[in-house]
Structures are given as C-alpha cells and as structure tokens.
Amino acid sequence: MIYLSQIVNGIGLGMLYFLLAVGLSIIFGLLHFVNFAHGAFYLLGAYLCYALLQHGIDFWWAITLAGLIVAAFAALVEAGLLRRIYRLDHMYHIVATIGLALMIQEFVIIVWGPVGASVSTPPALVGVVMLGNFIYPEYRIFVVGFTAVLALVLWWLLEGTRLGAIVRAGSESSDSISLLGYDIKRINTAVFALGAGLAALAGGLATPIRGLDPFMGVEALAIAFVVVVIGGMGSFTGALIAGLLVGIVQSLMATIWPEGASLAVYIAMVVVVLVMPRGLLGRA
Amino acid sequence: MSASLEIEEIHSYYGKSHILQGVSLTVEAGEVVTLLGRNGAGKTTTLRSISGLVSPTEGTVRLAGIDITGAQPHVIARRGLGLVLENRGIFGLLSVEENLKIAVRKGSPWTLNDVYLRFPRLKERRRNGGATLSGGEQQMLAIARALLNDPKLLMLDEPVEGLAPIIVEEIVEQISEIRASGIPILLVEQNLAVCNELADRHYIIELGRVVYHGTREEFSSNNDIKDRYLSVGA
Ligand SMILES: Nc1ncnc2c1ncn2[C@@H]1O[C@H](COP(=O)(O)OP(=O)(O)O)[C@@H](O)[C@H]1O
Ligand SMILES: [Mg+2]
Numbered sequence A: 001m002i003y004l005s006q007i008v009n010g011i012g013l014g015m016l017y018f019l020l021a022v023g024l025s026i027i028f029g030l031l032h033f034v035n036f037a038h039g040a041f042y043l044l045g046a047y048l049c050y051a052l053l054q055h056g057i058d059f060w061w062a063i064t065l066a067g068l069i070v071a072a073f074a075a076l077v078e079a080g081l082l083r084r085i086y087r088l089d090h091m092y093h094i095v096a097t098i099g100l101a102l103m104i105q106e107f108v109i110i111v112w113g114p115v116g117a118s119v120s121t122p123p124a125l126v127g128v129v130m131l132g133n134f135i136y137p138e139y140r141i142f143v144v145g146f147t148a149v150l151a152l153v154l155w156w157l158l159e160g161t162r163l164g165a166i167v168r169a170g171s172e173s174s175d176s177i178s179l180l181g182y183d184i185k186r187i188n189t190a191v192f193a194l195g196a197g198l199a200a201l202a203g204g205l206a207t208p209i210r211g212l213d214p215f216m217g218v219e220a221l222a223i224a225f226v227v228v229v230i231g232g233m234g235s236f237t238g239a240l241i242a243g244l245l246v247g248i249v250q251s252l253m254a255t256i257w258p259e260g261a262s263l264a265v266y267i268a269m270v271v272v273v274l275v276m277p278r279g280l281l282g283r284a
Numbered sequence B: 001m002s003a004s005l006e007i008e009e010i011h012s013y014y015g016k017s018h019i020l021q022g023v024s025l026t027v028e029a030g031e032v033v034t035l036l037g038r039n040g041a042g043k044t045t046t047l048r049s050i051s052g053l054v055s056p057t058e059g060t061v062r063l064a065g066i067d068i069t070g071a072q073p074h075v076i077a078r079r080g081l082g083l084v085l086e087n088r089g090i091f092g093l094l095s096v097e098e099n100l101k102i103a104v105r106k107g108s109p110w111t112l113n114d115v116y117l118r119f120p121r122l123k124e125r126r127r128n129g130g131a132t133l134s135g136g137e138q139q140m141l142a143i144a145r146a147l148l149n150d151p152k153l154l155m156l157d158e159p160v161e162g163l164a165p166i167i168v169e170e171i172v173e174q175i176s177e178i179r180a181s182g183i184p185i186l187l188v189e190q191n192l193a194v195c196n197e198l199a200d201r202h203y204i205i206e207l208g209r210v211v212y213h214g215t216r217e218e219f220s221s222n223n224d225i226k227d228r229y230l231s232v233g234a
Helices: A002-031 A038-054 A057-078 A091-114 A138-160 A164-173 A174-179 A184-210 A215-230 A234-255 A258-275 B043-051 B073-078 B096-101 B112-120 B121-126 B133-147 B165-180 B192-198 B216-220 B225-231
Strands: A128-131 A136-137 B003-012 B017-027 B033-035 B058-063 B081-084 B153-157 B185-188 B201-206 B209-215
Touching: A002 A038, A002 A128, A002 A164, A002 A174, A002 A184, A002 A215, A002 A234, A038 A057, A038 A184, A038 A215, A057 A184, A091 A215, A128 A138, A128 B165, A136 A138, A138 A164, A138 A184, A138 A215, A138 A234, A138 B043, A164 A174, A164 A184, A164 B096, A174 A184, A174 B073, A174 B133, A184 A215, A215 A258, A258 B153, B003 B043, B003 B216, B017 B033, B017 B043, B017 B058, B017 B185, B017 B209, B033 B043, B033 B192, B043 B073, B043 B081, B043 B153, B058 B073, B073 B081, B096 B112, B096 B133, B096 B216, B112 B121, B112 B133, B121 B133, B133 B153, B165 B185, B165 B192, B185 B192, B201 B216, B201 B225, B209 B216, B209 B225
Parallel strands: B033 B185, B033 B201, B081 B153, B153 B185
Antiparallel strands: A128 A136, B003 B017, B003 B058, B201 B209
C-alpha cells in the first residue's frame, strides 16, 4: 500500500517533470539547440511566483504571470542573443546558455538572497484526500489534473492545429517552410518562449511542494535532460512517458532506498540509452 | 508591363567561393524558360539567389517589376515566388494533407480540392506520412504545395530527375497545364527532351555565367551548343 501511495506521488512529480522537460525537448527538436538555461527559467518562474505571492497576488495569477513574464524574457534573449549562435556547434550553445543560467541564478541570489524560502499551499487546496488508508494532499492531486489538462492542450496545439504543423515542418526544414511564406525566425522565437514559459510554470507549481532555493535550477536542468534523453529528443509523448517514469522511480526509491533515489534515475537513463540510443520515442 | 521575373547581373557567394559571376535572365508572362548547364554550373544557386535563400552581393532581382533583391525568403514567397527545391523539401513527419494544408494561402485561387483533382494519387495517399511517398509522389506533392501557395511565378529545380519515364510524362503534363493556367515557369532541367517539349526559351549557364540564350527553335537546330556546354551530344 505504501508503494501505491508512492506511485501516486510519483505521477504528480512525473507530470511536473514532463512540464519542465517538454519545452527543452521541443526546443531541441525545432531549433537543434541545446539549452542549458532551461533550468534557470524554471528557477526564475519559481521565484517570480514567490515574489508575486509576497505582493498579495493570489496563487493562480502568480503562476500564470510568472510563466508569461519568463516567456517574454526568453523571447527577448532568443531574438537578441541565442538566434545568432544556432548555426554554430553545440559546444557554443552550451557555453552561452550556461553563462545565461549563471547570470539568472546570480540575479536570483542578489534579489532574494542565497537562503531559500517556502511557499504555502494555496488556501483552496490545503485539504487532504483519503486514498484508501492514505492521506493525500489535495494540492498534489490538483497538480496531476492541471498538468494533464495542459499536456492535452499542448498535444492538440502541436498535433492538431495548423500552427503545430508549421512548427513540426520547421523542425524538418527551415528552408522549405520559409519558401512557403513563413517567417522561421518568429516561429523559433515563439517556440523558445513557449518552452521557457512551461518551465517557469513548472517552477511555480513546484514551489508549494518543494519550497525554493537559488540552486533548484541546476537540479531541474539535470532532471530535464534525463527525461529528454530517456524520452527521445524532440518527442512530446516521449517526454510524457519519461517524465512519469522518472517521477515514479524517484518516488518509489525514496521509500525503498532513499540514498539511491537519484542514482536509480540515472541508471534508468543509462539502461534506456544502451538499449535504445535515441530514447524511447526519439527520431533520427 | 514588366517581365514576370527579371534578374540582372547577380553575383552570389558560398563563403569565399564566388559562384554566380553576373547572371542575367528574364521570364516573361506566360512563358516557360529553362536554365540548362552541367552539374555544378550554378543553376541551383541561381534559383536560391532569386528566392532569397542566398543573398546576392550584387545585381538586382525583380518580381513583376518589384525589386526583391536580398529580401528574406518568406517575404519573397509572399510576394508570389514559388520554388520547388531539388530535394523536394517534403515534410516527412507531416501527412500528405498536412503538407498541403500549411501551404494554403488566403485568397489563393487554388484549393485543396483542385490539387486533389489534379493529382488524384495525392488524394489516395493523403493520410500517409510525407516520408513514405515515392520520388514521383514527392515531386507531385511539392508542386501541389507550391500551387496552393498562390505563386505568380514558379521555379522548379530538376523536377523529373531520377523518376521513371511514365512518371516523367505525368509531371511534364502537369507542368504544361500549370503554364496553361497562366503561371510562368523557370525550369532547371538536365533532361533535354523534357526541356524541348516545355520551353519557349533556353539559357545555358557555365561556371556561374550565362553563355547561351536562344529560343526553342534556335536551340534545337544548334547541336554545336549542346556538345559544347551540355556534354550530351543529343
Ligand atoms: N552549400 C554550398 N557551399 C559551398 N559550395 C556550394 C554549395 N552549394 C553548391 N556549391 C558549389 O557551387 C557551385 C554551383 O552549385 P549548384 O548551383 O548547386 O550547381 P548546379 O545546380 O548547376 O548543379 C558548385 O561548384 C558547387 O560545388
Ligand atoms: Mg542543382
């Protein structure tokens, strides 16, 4: 029974990981760009949400605004800086985005200090639900439901709309899509902003569960990469399955062998990569 | 009335290599014009320079009298220039229908149904992924897609290369119908029979320069030119 409860926990965690990683995966799929600043967007989202809450804004507005502000910031960074280096080797992407991530992290430390903080659960969701014999926080149930709805909307956006088809087309050939009259640079900026905004939203949603500290971005980046590598670069469904897998493995290990929780996640990644080098659902 | 397409003395580079060294040509309303030349002569680079995928460093490109030199490809495309790339540029991850739908332009006289009537094979395969199509089907899809984008002028880069004779006939037939519908065409092609069947005028390009220009009649009676520049002796 304890395992069942940990699996439910893992699903909640896994959906947050999905939200965090899907942007990284889509950005890689479309732009072939390795974004080490992705965790920093998650960090910034969490702190902006915290700051907005401090100013008396309610939780729903706080996470929404945090997502939008980070998306706008990411659009500026993409258009002003990153698009200039897409053509260069991945090494340059990594160096530039690590630099950006460190700047964001320092900014957070300067403004909010090096010590973390905690965020209280939104009043509407402080209750608990009984799952069999287990007490389960309402907020976690909400996170699962909310991210599931968001995942559906995103999936529809990418697979079911003309806009999504254009984005998928652009990831295959930017020449062909521009020959049909689409401005590939604007598409790139929009997708980058979307990915960053989703990471920020994940950061905001995570704060009532894990609190916040200036180094949470580093941890998030590592998890996001594990999820993307397991799921397959550029794959939406892959990110969903891998996010859930990583979340569940981590939660189960937390009861079985807490010290090995992170290790187990990396072992899962190594096993997947050895068996399926492109990840579960990656394409060539 | 200005020419549909007019390029004057354009120069283009890939990095430091000076590829186009002053290419000029025109396509008048209603015409099919071919651009011939050996492999590596600069035919594809000419089309890329017109469409904005490569920016010419000198010279001018005018589409229906409007200077489009150095504009971005999507801007040029919206002004009515269609280009079907040598590799066809089909989106393999999209279905045939998605490939077509993203090309539909508001106000275009062409609808999805029109192109399905014209290319029934595409209709049969509309749910299939672009990557599963044969070479001939990919070429049809690429042409259909370009039509939906409402071109004022269409450029085709070796549309029948590597296709079986029966498919070649079908594509040639389609190209003449497109011309009959009033869209002028700039065609790059190595297959001389195809060129002779379709073109009103020919240009031959060699090492990034136009070395010959003539009408269909002049060209077909001039074997010397074919021997010298096309290495086909046909
Ligand atoms: N992307 C590129 N980078 C460098 N050189 C290129 C590139 N594409 C083509 N070239 C060179 O430009 C010249 C003209 O090529 P191209 O226009 O493709 O010829 P064609 O289409 O007539 O066969 C060739 O010498 C080719 O090697
Ligand atoms: Mg060529």
